[in-house]
Amino acid sequence: MGTTVRQAARATVRLFLAAAMTFGLYLFITVLLITATATLAVVGAWMLPETVLLIRRIAGAKRQMVAAWTGREIPEAYQLLTGTARERVRAAVRDPGTATDLRWMIAQYVYGWLFVLAVPLWPLGLLVDGVGCGLLHRRAVVLPLIGRLADLDARWSEALLKPSPKARLAVRVEELARTRAGAITAHGAELRRIERDLHDGTQARLVSLSMRIGLAKRAYDRDPEAAREMLDDAQDLAEEALAELRHVVRGIHPPILTDRGLVGAVRALAAGSGLDVAVRVDGLEDPGVRAPAAVEAAAYFVVAEALTNAAKHSGSTRASVRLERLRTGLRTVVRDEGLGGADETAGSGLLGMRRRVAALDATFAVSSPAGEPTVIEVELPCVW
Known part of the structure; x- marks a missing residue:
């Protein structure tokens, strides 16, 4: 019974949050009406993309709530709202993600009142009008019902907020246009x-x-x-x-890549960097295991630029490089033990690295908090 009570308490918190969000959405109707009126009047059309951004934040909060309950992340697929006011309005209207969020919001207006009414079920399940089997019977009926309602809200929200194939395609096309x-x-x-x-x-x-x-x-x-x-x-x-x-x-294309392969070339870079560099290799020990030439060249230049930046700007004498063979590609991680604060807009070479690997549809991530190590991680897709 203790486990059931704890689960019901957790579900009640979940329903309380859902009820609070529903109440907030009813208040948000005023914002929607003002935005619709201003947009139809043209002069207030600039409010539309701002309202869409607010809706995205609300939908994002719901995604996080569902993920916390189910353990499954709900992906997002939104187009960027950038450019002139007209371009932002056009992007907000044409983005399939906007329609997805509005569909969920309308559904929440329809069934959200169920969760508002369900919140009192928890204290009702613990009230005692009698003793003995009466209490047990009430708990056996009410407490599981709370959990089922929380599951129902999560399933509905997950189904409604999941991006459509069209939305995923639109975001992918936009991403490819940017990387191109x-x-x-x-x-x-x-x-x-x-x-x-x-x-x-x-x-x-x-x-x-x-x-x-x-x-x-x-x-x-x-x-x-x-x-x-x-x-x-x-x-x-x-x-x-x-x-x-x-x-x-x-x-x-560095000749050393042809002569020694990526592992040998990176070790040569480490030896000549002027830093104490530890090189770790996973899955690439066999000389016969080679990534495509373009992938090796991109990884090589990322390591070379990252070590050069570390020697010039990090203030540290130590760094590490990791080359890891993945099932779907090659991961390259460069870390220095310096002062952090690396900025892509400050001419440190990070933007050049990002653009170089973008041509190969790679992922590029930089972590460089002030006063902490800088970590550059690149995953280059390829077929082995």
């Missing part, structure tokens, strides 16, 4: 870097090389010794130009 834009930006920046390296380094040396060879040809008949010196200089310039080209190629 980021990938294009990263690609453009990479092309500009290569162009700059070629123009400032290789091209300048090749121009100088051509001039030296021309001067050597003109001086060959009258001053062979001077011509020989010019050719020696030209040879030095040719070697410098080759070194520059190797540097540019290394920035596109």
Whole structure:
């Protein structure tokens, strides 16, 4: 009986919260009416996306309540409300998630009063008009009913708040559009870097090389010794130009990845970073286990940039790198024991890393609280 009472108490709290939310939603009708009137009058259309955001927060609170009761998360699928006022209004109206939330809200108006009436069932189940079997009979009937009502509310809410396939598709398309834009930006920046390296380094040396060879040809008949010196200089310039080209190629796809694989290349990065770096490898010990070249290159550049940032900005001498083979891809985690506070907008290279991996539909997460370690985690999808 003790277990039943505890479960009923928990269910009563659940029903009380549902009743409170229902009461709040009835008050929220005023906001909906004002927004509808203002939108129809056009001049107040800016209120629509703000009201939709409020509805999203209310629906999100309900999702959390259901997840706390059932242990199952209800996913969200909303489009971003950004841009001009007209674009925000259009996105709010066209977002399938808006229709999903409104459907749940209308249903809550219809059946929510059941939970308002159900809250008094708990004290009713404990009141004693008589003794003995009368109390047991009342508890046996009332307490399980409270739990069933809480389950019913959770099932209804889960079914109504679950995003539709259309909503999931719309969010996915929007996400792909953002990552594609980021990938294009990263690609453009990479092309500009290569162009700059070629123009400032290789091209300048090749121009100088051509001039030296021309001067050597003109001086060959009258001053062979001077011509020989010019050719020696030209040879030095040719070697410098080759070194520059190797540097540019290394920035596109490091040769060390081809020679040693990702694990060997990362260990080489760790050794040359100037930090005390611990490298952990899970599932990649076999040299024959290789991710696609693009995935390895992305992981390599993430580790290289993260270790460079750690050496420059973290204030720590220790870091760690973890490479983990997953069933669906490759996880790369870089952690430094520094001061934290890393900011993507502060030119630390984090935005460049995010854009680089976005082209591969990867996930990118940064945790860098002030005064605490910075952790960069990337999951790159691939087929092994």
